[in-house]
Amino acid sequence: MPVSTRSQTNSVERSKPGSDQEPSHANLPLRNPHHGLKEKMRALTLLYEQQKQAAAALRNPNPKSDPEQLRFASHPSVELFGSCKKEEREEPKQGSHHVMRENNSNAMHNSTVTRTYVLPQPPPTHAKENVAAAGLNDRILSFTSCPRKSKASTPVARRLSMGGHVQHVPGPPRESSGVAEGARNVQESETPSVSETPTSRILVFVRLRPMAKKEKEAGSRCCVRIVNRRDVYLTEFANENDYLRLKRLRGRHFMFDASFPDSTSQQEVYSTTTAELVEAVLQGRNGSVFCYGATGAGKTYTMLGTLENPGVMVLAIKDLFTKIRQRSCDGNHVVHLSYLEVYNETVRDLLSPGRPLVLREDKQGIVAAGLTQYRAYSADEVMALLQQGNQNRTTEPTRANETSSRSHAILQVVIEYRVKDASMNVVNRVGKLSLIDLAGSERALATDQRTARSLEGANINRSLLALSSCINALVEGKKHIPYRNSKLTQLLKDSLGGACNTVMIANISPCNLTFGETQNTLHWADRAKEIRTKACEVNEETLQLPETDTDQAKLLLELQKENRELRVQLAHQKQKLLVVQAQSFAANASPTPSSVASLLTPPTSAQANDKRKPRPSFLTRTCFTPESKKRGAEEAVRDLRRTVKTLEAEIERMKKDHTSQLKQKDDLIRELLRGSEKTPGAGREGGEKRAVTRTSLRPQEPSTKRIVTRASMRKQEASIGELKSPSHRFRSPVPTAKKRSFWDITTANSPSVATLNGRKTRSHVISEPAAAPSMLLQVI
Numbered sequence: 035m036p037v038s039t040r041s042q043t044n045s046v047e048r049s050k051p052g053s054d055q056e057p058s059h060a061n062l063p064l065r066n067p068h069h070g071l072k073e074k075m076r077a078l079t080l081l082y083e084q085q086k087q088a089a090a091a092l093r094n095p096n097p098k099s100d101p102e103q104l105r106f107a108s109h110p111s112v113e114l115f116g117s118c119k120k121e122e123r124e125e126p127k128q129g130s131h132h133v134m135r136e137n138n139s140n141a142m143h144n145s146t147v148t149r150t151y152v153l154p155q156p157p158p159t160h161a162k163e164n165v166a167a168a169g170l171n172d173r174i175l176s177f178t179s180c181p182r183k184s185k186a187s188t189p190v191a192r193r194l195s196m197g198g199h200v201q202h203v204p205g206p207p208r209e210s211s212g213v214a215e216g217a218r219n220v221q222e223s224e225t226p227s228v229s230e231t232p233t234s235r236i237l238v239f240v241r242l243r244p245m246a247k248k249e250k251e252a253g254s255r256c257c258v259r260i261v262n263r264r265d266v267y268l269t270e271f272a273n274e275n276d277y278l279r280l281k282r283l284r285g286r287h288f289m290f291d292a293s294f295p296d297s298t299s300q301q302e303v304y305s306t307t308t309a310e311l312v313e314a315v316l317q318g319r320n321g322s323v324f325c326y327g328a329t330g331a332g333k334t335y336t337m338l339g340t341l342e343n344p345g346v347m348v349l350a351i352k353d354l355f356t357k358i359r360q361r362s363c364d365g366n367h368v369v370h371l372s373y374l375e376v377y378n379e380t381v382r383d384l385l386s387p388g389r390p391l392v393l394r395e396d397k398q399g400i401v402a403a404g405l406t407q408y409r410a411y412s413a414d415e416v417m418a419l420l421q422q423g424n425q426n427r428t429t430e431p432t433r434a435n436e437t438s439s440r441s442h443a444i445l446q447v448v449i450e451y452r453v454k455d456a457s458m459n460v461v462n463r464v465g466k467l468s469l470i471d472l473a474g475s476e477r478a479l480a481t482d483q484r485t486a487r488s489l490e491g492a493n494i495n496r497s498l499l500a501l502s503s504c505i506n507a508l509v510e511g512k513k514h515i516p517y518r519n520s521k522l523t524q525l526l527k528d529s530l531g532g533a534c535n536t537v538m539i540a541n542i543s544p545c546n547l548t549f550g551e552t553q554n555t556l557h558w559a560d561r562a563k564e565i566r567t568k569a570c571e572v573n574e575e576t577l578q579l580p581e582t583d584t585d586q587a588k589l590l591l592e593l594q595k596e597n598r599e600l601r602v603q604l605a606h607q608k609q610k611l612l613v614v615q616a617q618s619f620a621a622n623a624s625p626t627p628s629s630v631a632s633l634l635t636p637p638t639s640a641q642a643n644d645k646r647k648p649r650p651s652f653l654t655r656t657c658f659t660p661e662s663k664k665r666g667a668e669e670a671v672r673d674l675r676r677t678v679k680t681l682e683a684e685i686e687r688m689k690k691d692h693t694s695q696l697k698q699k700d701d702l703i704r705e706l707l708r709g710s711e712k713t714p715g716a717g718r719e720g721g722e723k724r725a726v727t728r729t730s731l732r733p734q735e736p737s738t739k740r741i742v743t744r745a746s747m748r749k750q751e752a753s754i755g756e757l758k759s760p761s762h763r764f765r766s767p768v769p770t771a772k773k774r775s776f777w778d779i780t781t782a783n784s785p786s787v788a789t790l791n792g793r794k795t796r797s798h799v800i801s802e803p804a805a806a807p808s809m810l811l812q813v814i
């Protein structure tokens with residue numbers, strides 16, 4: 035998070051065990067860091083002596099011989115530096131001073147310099163961080179009973195939260211399952227004065243990534259330690275000669291709903307953080323998962339993963355469809371999908387790239403006008419769409435990360451579930467799952483100062499800054515939450531402040547060189563724990579048939595009109611496909627560069643926006659040679675064939691969609707007609723109501739209440755041809771930044787490495803060997 039954080043100076047005191055020369059106040063915390071020059075001088079002297087002790091420790095490295103050091107060794111933050119992989123189960127001892135021992139072991143030279151600091155423990159009333167985190171139940175209690183911070187109390191809390199002093203209250207190690215259940219929908223029963231409405235809080239998890247090879251080679255040390263799958267200890271290393279900074283050494287302790295060490299598998303992360311959310315979404319609730327952290331900390335790895343280790347997005351989709359299949363007998367599920375990115379403060383549709391989308395707020399919340407909502411029938415199809423979206427996502431190598439995401443990506447899956455209840459009314463439930471991979475906060479120096487990356491970085495930081503402002507405002511219980519400060523926060527409005535079960539996964543790196551970023555991430559994650567969202571109710575409505583004959587007749591006419599429109603759209607799509615096929619055959623017959631070029635030339639309006647399209651380089655000397663022209667023509671033909679295949683698949687999908695809609699509507703119309711013939715005026719006479727309405731007759735539309743208004747859905751349907759048209763796909767602006775992915779480097783032979791319009795693919799999902807071909811990719 036690009037917000038400077040102040041750290042509280044820890045009083046570093048001499049801890050020479052059993053020393054006779056030690057002044058009597060040596061083990062007491064300084065009363066005030068500014069209480070006189072003399073005191074400061076004394077502190078400096080103590081520090082100097084401490085240095086000497088560190089050197090002495092070199093000569094006497096065996097702590098067992100020293101009872102005081104033995105006491106230090108029992109603290110979890112001690113031996114932090116032995117191995118990042120080692121995960122300790124024991125609880126930190128209480129009642130002792132907080133101790134940090136720095137082990138300046140230099141792997142290269144095999145020498146060790148150890149320094150020990152005793153951090154004075156603050157009185158319990160001062161400890162803000164994690165005071166209530168004795169165990170999950172204790173924490174829930176605390177969250178329920180603790181009123182929102184008033185304005186006056188905030189600065190104090192903030193200052194304390196940045197300090198190194200924390201009170202650790204031991205609690206049982208939390209189990210990975212059942213966490214969300216306990217912490218969700220926490221009713222503020224004990225604080226009726228604060229809020230009468232039930233609330234749930236954001237669950238916050240931390241994931242530590244393994245040390246990268248490069249970092250190991252550079253001699254980096256691990257500054258994070260995770261204990262009991264919950265506590266995170268962060269230690270700052272100091273340069274021995276930097277006496278001024280010695281006094282500002284920071285050691286922090288945080289506690290989260292769960293913390294994952296670097297050895298945690300993707301499946302474990304998924305089942306702990308998201309599995310329950312998926313279940314809730316199927317029952318008609320909203321859920322959001324977002325990964326947050328500095329650049330290179332592992333957000334995209336957690337969200338998307340790799341071929342061998344798929345991430346949360348992929349696992350959630352698979353789980354979702356498995357569960358839908360299991361329940362298919364008891365109802366009718368309809369899944370819609372959208373995928374967008376926020377790049378340089380513009381919102382772009384990743385599934386159907388085109389002009390930037392405009393965000394609008396209506397009574398359903400923030401919606402991206404014109405965002406494509408794909409109806410998905412299987413997990414494989416969603417994987418294909420995900421892969422397609424990732425191809426369009428902007429990634430770029432930076433100094434900090436070879437495959438840095440330069441945009442925030444939001445995958446949204448809407449599940450509509452329709453079932454008849456006991457009284458034969460149609461009950462409609464809609465759940466929405468948002469999976470968000472944020473771009474990483476970064477320092478300009480860490481990435482690149484001189485290039486377009488710096489502009490991207492500035493925009494990423496700006497939006498993350500806006501996110502932190504929103505988190506602050508929400509935690510402080512302010513009336514005005516500045517969502518409008520950035521597109522990202524506008525889109526996250528539902529997740530942060532709406533009726534939504536929200537999970538935050540904070541990704542951190544173990545490398546001591548990124549201590550500042552890690553501390554920032556943990557600070558904001560710690561803060562986010564205090565955010566309360568509105569209690570997430572089931573989005574449910576019961577649909578009823580219009581009562582009077584006139585209304586039923588109106589409905590009938592409306593449905594017939596809709597059917598006609600759908601048929602026209604289908605015909606339109608077929609026509610477009612034929613045109614593209616003809617162009618493809620023409621190009622095949624005479625693949626002259628000019629004809630192919632003319633086919634591929636995007637419209638003039640698109641050219642204006644087409645700043646990201648890779649241009650032929652003079653340096654490569656391939657622009658004007660006959661071979662290059664031939665190669666270009668062949669490539670263009672291949673591209674066209676691919677496009678035709680995609681379009682054919684799309685038409686097939688639409689056909690299937692339309693046919694099922696038409697069939698359903700025809701059935702219902704027949705049923706309506708039959709019903710009105712048999713029992714004329716039944717509605718007026720108060721006969722049994724039929725549980726059918728317009729909404730129920732439109733299976734393709736997600737609930738208008740939650741996604742878009744009916745009017746906008748109709749508009750969208752009307753313009754669906756335009757959104758999904760072949761020409762629309764051709765016209766999609768080629769981004770200015772080239773597309774890179776980490777699959778580009780990890781799986782060189784993967785289909786994901788294939789270039790599309792000069793951009794490298796990011797997603798791996800389509801290349802799964804066992805995956806059935808997506809409906810999008812099927813040829814008619």
Ligand SMILES: Nc1ncnc2c1ncn2[C@@H]1O[C@H](COP(=O)(O)OP(=O)(O)OP(=O)(O)O)[C@@H](O)[C@H]1O
Nearest residue numbers: 243244329330331332333334335435438439473474
């Ligand atoms: N848990 C993990 N296990 C193994 N490798 C990991 C893990 N987390 C991250 N990595 C690796 O670390 C590198 C950086 O990860 P990733 O691209 O996910 O970072 P990021 O936070 O998304 O960065 P950015 O914000 O710049 O996009 C990748 O090479 C990734 O494979």
